[in-house]
Amino acid sequence: MARTSREDVIAAAGRLFADRGFHGTSMRDLGDELGLLGSSLYSHVSSKEELLVEVIARGAAKFDEAAAAARAGDASVAEVIRRLVAGHVDVLVEHASEARTFLDEARYLETEERDKAIAMRDNYEGVWRKVIADGVEGGELRQVDPVLGSIFALSTLNALVRWYDPAGRLSKGELADDIAAYVLEGLGA
Amino acid sequence: MARTSREDVIAAAGRLFADRGFHGTSMRDLGDELGLLGSSLYSHVSSKEELLVEVIARGAAKFDEAAAAARAGDASVAEVIRRLVAGHVDVLVEHASEARTFLDEARYLETEERDKAIAMRDNYEGVWRKVIADGVEGGELRQVDPVLGSIFALSTLNALVRWYDPAGRLSKGELADDIAAYVLEGLGA
DNA sequence: CCTACCGATCGGTAGG
DNA sequence: CCTACCGATCGGTAGG
Numbered sequence: 209m210a211r212t213s214r215e216d217v218i219a220a221a222g223r224l225f226a227d228r229g230f231h232g233t234s235m236r237d238l239g240d241e242l243g244l245l246g247s248s249l250y251s252h253v254s255s256k257e258e259l260l261v262e263v264i265a266r267g268a269a270k271f272d273e274a275a276a277a278a279r280a281g282d283a284s285v286a287e288v289i290r291r292l293v294a295g296h297v298d299v300l301v302e303h304a305s306e307a308r309t310f311l312d313e314a315r316y317l318e319t320e321e322r323d324k325a326i327a328m329r330d331n332y333e334g335v336w337r338k339v340i341a342d343g344v345e346g347g348e349l350r351q352v353d354p355v356l357g358s359i360f361a362l363s364t365l366n367a368l369v370r371w372y373d374p375a376g377r378l379s380k381g382e383l384a385d386d387i388a389a390y391v392l393e394g395l396g397a
Numbered sequence: 398m399a400r401t402s403r404e405d406v407i408a409a410a411g412r413l414f415a416d417r418g419f420h421g422t423s424m425r426d427l428g429d430e431l432g433l434l435g436s437s438l439y440s441h442v443s444s445k446e447e448l449l450v451e452v453i454a455r456g457a458a459k460f461d462e463a464a465a466a467a468r469a470g471d472a473s474v475a476e477v478i479r480r481l482v483a484g485h486v487d488v489l490v491e492h493a494s495e496a497r498t499f500l501d502e503a504r505y506l507e508t509e510e511r512d513k514a515i516a517m518r519d520n521y522e523g524v525w526r527k528v529i530a531d532g533v534e535g536g537e538l539r540q541v542d543p544v545l546g547s548i549f550a551l552s553t554l555n556a557l558v559r560w561y562d563p564a565g566r567l568s569k570g571e572l573a574d575d576i577a578a579y580v581l582e583g584l585g586a
Numbered sequence: 587c588c589t590a591c592c593g594a595t596c597g598g599t600a601g602g
Numbered sequence: 603c604c605t606a607c608c609g610a611t612c613g614g615t616a617g618g
Contacts, residue, residue: 212603231420232505235597247598248603256597312501316421352579360579363556364549371548390541390549394583401587424613436614437587445613 212242217252218266221259222305226369230260230313260313261321267310268328270299275335285343286397289361292336293391294384296365301374308369333358340395350396361391401431406441407455410448411494415558419449419502449502450510456499457517459488464524474532475586478550481525482580483573485554490563497558522547529584539585550580 220241224233235256236246253259274295278288300307314325336358343349349357364387374380409430413422424445425435442448463484467477489496503514525547532538538546553576563569 229418229420229505231418234595236595244603245605246596247605247607250598251603254598316418350582353575356575356579359556359560360553360576364552366556367548367552386542386545387549390545390583393539393585394579396582423611425611433587434589435612436589436591439614440587443614 212244212252214252216242217249218259218262219305222263222266222309225260225263225313226305226308230256230309230316257318257321260309260317263306263309264314264317264321264325267299267303267306267308268325268332270303270306271296271310271332272328274299275332279335279339285339285346285348286392288339289343289392289395289397290384290388292339293361293365293388294381296362297368297380297384297387300365300368301372301380304369311366311369333362336361343395343397348397352395357395360394364391401433401441403441405431406438407448407451408494411452411455411498414449414452414502415494415497419445419498419505446507446510449498449506452495452498453503453506453510453514456488456492456495456497457514457521459492459495460485460499460521461517463488464521468524468528474528474535474537475581477528478532478581478584478586479573479577481528482550482554482577483570485551486557486569486573486576489554489557490561490569493558500555500558522551525550532584532586537586541584546584549583553580 217238221233221238224238224241228237234246235249238259239246239249242249253262275292278291278295283291310325310329314322314329317325337354340349340352340357340361341354344351344354368383372378372383378386406427410422410427413427413430417426423435424438427448428435428438431438442451464481467480467484472480499514499518503511503518506514526543529538529541529543529546529550533540533543557572561567561572567575
């Protein structure tokens with residue numbers, strides 16, 4: 209394998225943070241994962257906290273890209289929700305470590321960075337709220353509170369990191385279809 | 398305050414594990430919370446791991462009690478689901494620390510104890526699966542896979558620990574009603 | 587429940 | 603990226 213890059217370090221950190229938690233991962237653990245010493249990591253990053261920041265930024269970016277893609281072009285509210293669901297599943301499966309670290313470990317960031325992570329998350333949830341509000345206004349969904357509706361939908365999605373195995377019986381596409389059906393029913397589509 | 402009891406120690410451990418995570422809590426942190434030294438805790442428990450085991454056992458027991466109460470007497474599938482939702486919300490709100498530690502920190506248990514925690518969780522989920530399967534069989538719900546249906550319902554519920562504030566606008570009862578409505582719609586009741 | 591302490595491990599640095 | 607190391611903190615113990 210070639211020289212270890214900063215991106216390699218961040219990717220490996222994401223894997224360990226997702227598996228063992230931020231506080232359950234030591235810099236020496238991370239060094240082992242990459243075949244070098246814990247102290248050698250400091251030529252790539254200046255602190256363990258910085259690694260958490262970088263992993264979470266990558267997770268947040270993936271969710272944002274997925275949301276932008278789901279809104280592109282014009283489509284019915286139900287169709288946009290189907291795309292949002294499929295995009296969210298895709299991020300959770302294809303960028304599992306970063307996504308899980310973003311969802312589960314952001315609370316261990318220091319205040320300033322944690323506030324940024326919360327803002328990134330709120331921005332993403334805002335896309336969902338907007339779509340649901342449009343659906344309620346246009347009569348395509350029942351009279352749900354868009355705040356609760358988006359939380360409920362995202363709750364079902366985010367829980368995937370705890371049980372879904374991409375190597376299991378259910379394919380990513382089938383899963384997205386099932387969740388979209390459940391969410392759309394729940395929103396009264 | 399009277400002498401610190403073993404139950405006091407376990408309750409305080411639950412609070413810290415839920416707030417800061419198991420690996421983010423030191424025995425000295427826990428001692429501070431109780432007004433004594435970290436080393437003094439070892440007259441109440443024999444290890445930090447034991448505290449995690451005890452907190453999680455208490456969380457699991459609350460969920461089991463709630464499930465048993467929801468099934469008592471005879472009621473329609475929709476009514477049992479409403480009761481299961483209300484019971485779950487109640488555990489999450491009234492026993493937040495133990496419930497959250499059960500849900501989020503059980504993965505840090507050592508193998509044997511972790512397997513027990515997984516079995517307790519599976520047993521509880523089994524109640525949900527059974528009720529949903531009954532509902533599908535009796536035509537009270539649409540043709541959902543009971544495994545997916547129970548995971549989806551519990552995903553919405555378990556996410557509460559991350560956003561619901563009992564002191565906020567939404568009362569526990571209203572929340573339970575909203576979630577029950579969403580879940581029942583999602584299951585095609 | 588405290589005093590006094592243990593070896594192990596933590597995040598991190600200086601210098602090459 | 604390693605060598606060699608730092609002070610701080612970790613879970614835990616002996617003895618009272």
